[in-house]
Amino acid sequence: MRLFASLLCALLLSVAPAFSQTQLAATPPMGWNSWNHFAAHVTDADVRSAADALVSTGMRDAGYVYVNVDDTWQGKRDAQGVLHPNERFPDMKALGDYIHSKGLKFGIYSGPGEKTCGGYAGSLGHEEQDAKMYASWGVDFLKYDLCSFQDNMHKAQAEHPNDPNAANNLMIAAYRKMGDALKATGRPIVYSLCQYGVDQPWKWGPGLGANMWRTTDDIDDSYGRMIAIGFSQAGLSKYAGPGHWNDPDMLEIGNGKMTADEYKTHMSLWVILAAPLLAGNDLSTMTEADKSLLMNKDAIAIDQDSLGKQGDRLYESGDLDVWTKPLSGGRVAVGLFNRSWSVREVSVDLGQIGFPNGGSVRDVWEKKDLGHRSGVVVETLPKHGAALLIVGK
Known part of the structure; x- marks a missing residue:
């Protein structure tokens, strides 16, 4: 009996994932994302340059380790349904290897719809296939954007007019499907829900294996939009903690349309919120003022504090x-x-x-x-x- 119990224990340990949701994002993820500055024009060279700059500026050592390629990297699916990158990204595995060689982590983007926000191929009907592909590329972070799937939600609601939750239930099921697919790969991949706070994801996101979820619509490089998003986070602190974080969207510091004091407000508020810190600027043109905000050790320590409390x-x-x-x-x-x-x-x-x-x-x-x-x-x-x-x- 004792031998059977030992064998059973060994079997369970062998199939259990080597990481937990809490371990994967014990503190809010930090890094860089291509969208705020490069948007639909990002290239492999831009991403490699960002990885280089994270190292040379000291940002990597300050904690900014994720290098995330946002929308518009996708090409076409072949006859077997395999999604290939477009001509701007000739080899995603090689890109991931380059990022990893710098002591950084590789992030990518998709969505539960047939198309992404930019009209590129999404993961609808290919969730398991895409998750396995991401794992084979060495992906460490997935941003999963609702966008075109909202059409599916509207259709579901129209087909079930007496069920007020039809659209949201379909959305949650779609996010759960990719969450399960990522988990099945056995690779620790931070799962970031980008669905603009629809149906209060802070209440159901953790149950889907999500590590962070957007609480608002998109930010832009303006003081009015930034404070509207930041100060709207009041009351959400109880839903954040190690492994699961509220996400008020990426940082605009360094993109040039706010004053130094406004960017200081931006960084101050985001670290108080224990928000993921994803820089969104051109790292090759950072000013000393930008660096002093993004790499202030005390500010980062507030965001990354081991207590894991949102302000x-x-x-x-x-x-x-x-x-x-x-x-x-x-x-x-x-x-x-x-x-x-x-x-x-x-x-x-x-x-x-x-x-x-x-x-x-x-x-x-x-x-x-x-x-x-x-x-x-x-x-x-x-x-x-x-x-x-x-x-x-």
Whole structure:
């Protein structure tokens, strides 16, 4: 009997995956994605250049390890249904090998529909086949975009008018199918749901093996859109944690249409939110200001903190916001935000965030310790500005 139990245990261990959902994304994934800057024009050379830049700039060592090819890499399927890349990507396995040779990870893009957002081949009806192909290429991350599958959802709802959940149930089943296919490959592949917050994916995403899910529609390189997305995350903190993260979309820092203070707000808010940090700029043209935001060690440490807690809004007063994020070691990150068009004072009462006797305060963007503070800490912020503090005992 003991021998049988030992053999059974060995068998179970042999078929169990060598990774868990939590281990795969214990902290929010960090890296680079091609879409925000290169969009539909991305090439193999652009991706290799981004991989090189992640290394040469120090971003890889700061934690940015995923190199993600977004939409428009796909070519046509052959008679056996195998999807081949287009002429801009002559050899995806070779591209993945190059990325891995730099100590980085390889990400790719598809969707549950027949077509992707850009009109390229999606994975509908080829989920298992595509997942096996991704694994053979050495893919480490899949962004799975709803887009054209919404047509299928509208059709399902029209065919079942008395079932208000028909469309959403079809969507969840489609995301589950790819999740199961990825798991069956045995390769640890981060599964990123890009479906714009439809039907509250933070409630059902973890059950599908997803590691992150979009909570909003697309971001763009504008202050108004960025804060609309970022501040709409209030109340979602309880749904995030190791292995499963809310995703308010990629970073626009370095793309040039916001001010330095607005980009500072962008980074401050995203790290408080424990958001995946996927840079979306041309890494070859980064300014020192871009680098100082993207690679600030304290800011990254807030995002990647081992406690695995997402921050949330402490209070809002007109155009002023205070957000906090619990950190390991009893510390608290505090984001102070001025959404107004003039210089304003924004304050936080340390007693209200767990420090009735005060605490040590570090200014993240100024890179300096402010010493022991008690009572109310006040920061004077420029229009659309932000301060990011770490408070400890």
